[in-house]
Amino acid sequence: MAMTKTGEPLDLSAPIATDTPGWVTDFAGNSRKINDFARATSNKIGDITALQTEFKDNLVGAVNEVINTIPDLGGTNILNATNELVTIGASASWLGRSWRYGKSGATPNATGTQAVFAVSDAPNPQIKYGFEIHNDSGRRFVTQDNIPLATGTTYTLSCYARATAGSPKLVLQTGGNAGGYNTSVVEITDGWKKYTMTFTARADTESAYFGCDGADVTLQICGEKLETGDYATDWSYSPNDIDAANSEKLDKSKVVNGLLTTEEGFALDARQGKALDEKIAELNSNLAGLIIKNTATNKVNVSAGAQSYTYITISLPAGYSVLSISAVAAHSTTLCGTASISGDRVYIPYVTTAAQTPETFSAEIVLLKTL
Numbered sequence: 001m002a003m004t005k006t007g008e009p010l011d012l013s014a015p016i017a018t019d020t021p022g023w024v025t026d027f028a029g030n031s032r033k034i035n036d037f038a039r040a041t042s043n044k045i046g047d048i049t050a051l052q053t054e055f056k057d058n059l060v061g062a063v064n065e066v067i068n069t070i071p072d073l074g075g076t077n078i079l080n081a082t083n084e085l086v087t088i089g090a091s092a093s094w095l096g097r098s099w100r101y102g103k104s105g106a107t108p109n110a111t112g113t114q115a116v117f118a119v120s121d122a123p124n125p126q127i128k129y130g131f132e133i134h135n136d137s138g139r140r141f142v143t144q145d146n147i148p149l150a151t152g153t154t155y156t157l158s159c160y161a162r163a164t165a166g167s168p169k170l171v172l173q174t175g176g177n178a179g180g181y182n183t184s185v186v187e188i189t190d191g192w193k194k195y196t197m198t199f200t201a202r203a204d205t206e207s208a209y210f211g212c213d214g215a216d217v218t219l220q221i222c223g224e225k226l227e228t229g230d231y232a233t234d235w236s237y238s239p240n241d242i243d244a245a246n247s248e249k250l251d252k253s254k255v256v257n258g259l260l261t262t263e264e265g266f267a268l269d270a271r272q273g274k275a276l277d278e279k280i281a282e283l284n285s286n287l288a289g290l291i292i293k294n295t296a297t298n299k300v301n302v303s304a305g306a307q308s309y310t311y312i313t314i315s316l317p318a319g320y321s322v323l324s325i326s327a328v329a330a331h332s333t334t335l336c337g338t339a340s341i342s343g344d345r346v347y348i349p350y351v352t353t354a355a356q357t358p359e360t361f362s363a364e365i366v367l368l369k370t371l
Contacts (some may be wrong), residue, residue, distance in 0.1 A: 130222030165218035171211030179203035
């Protein structure tokens with residue numbers, strides 16, 4: 001036995017371990033079994049370690065494969081002024097954040113139009129303006145020039161487009177005379193849809209073209225974007241547009257809380273503006289009873305070439321003095337001189353070039369309350 005109570009003979013065929021209390025193990029007699037068990041256990045541990053290593057390697061490889069399938073995202077819009085009420089000129093400067101028009105094809109001198117329009121149903125709620133291009137024949141573009149790129153780098157050009165007349169094709173194009181052009185031409189529908197073109201820059205400075213292809217057709221585009229990478233992200237302003245907008249904002253250091261500054265470029269604190277507005281309203285209310293106007297009229301017959309005067313009887317309220325008097329005639333052929341007041345009459349001198357039967361004279365008297 002392998003285990004027995006103390007003082008009893010050992011049976012080496014007995015098990016190595018038992019739960020029965022009072023028994024001991026004959027390790028000497030069972031050393032081979034113990035060694036075999038330890039060796040088998042070690043082999044199992046080695047197998048488990050190998051499986052863990054294999055699993056880890058497979059997992060890392062799978063993750064890397066997924067990472068490699070994720071597109072190279074860009075995001076920053078390289079194009080300027082893609083959401084502004086701009087003027088489309090005959091030439092464009094990227095640094096000037098401007099656009100120009102262009103045309104090409106079998107009839108490069110064909111007529112057409114291009115204009116900025118307000119987008120009322122934009123596919124992106126941030127977009128307020130887009131371009132509408134009408135083409136009689138060939139191709140017509142809105143273009144931005146002198147765009148800084150990096151030769152050999154991947155970029156994506158994109159925009160939203162829809163057809164509004166005929167069956168136009170949208171042309172997306174980049175490049176220049178030095179390095180050649182990358183071009184995509186696609187048929188579009190009458191609903192807003194995003195169109196993209198991924199390309200490799202041929203030069204360090206290129207132009208971007210958004211065009212209309214076809215005869216007697218019209219399309220609209222908005223949300224123009226050029227970005228690094230092979231995936232078109234959502235439209236966004238360019239950093240240059242944001243910088244330009246920020247430069248137009250009011251510098252808080254130029255806001256003053258006082259009415260006495262005379263230095264140019266400072267703005268009034270809104271709290272001071274409110275107080276000033278209330279004071280003006282109070283003053284106007286007080287002035288309402290201090291200054292009043294009376295108007296009186298009179299009709300008389302006048303002859304051609306007359307040089308005379310007439311008067312209008314008025315009734316002045318007590319406690320007021322005359323601030324000013326003015327008089328006019330209803331017809332341009334009667335010219336009034338400087339009116340004057342005496343007692344309860346306003347005297348109006350006049351000359352005429354034509355007879356009027358009657359002529360209407362009006363006098364306005366501004367009165368100031370005596371304090």
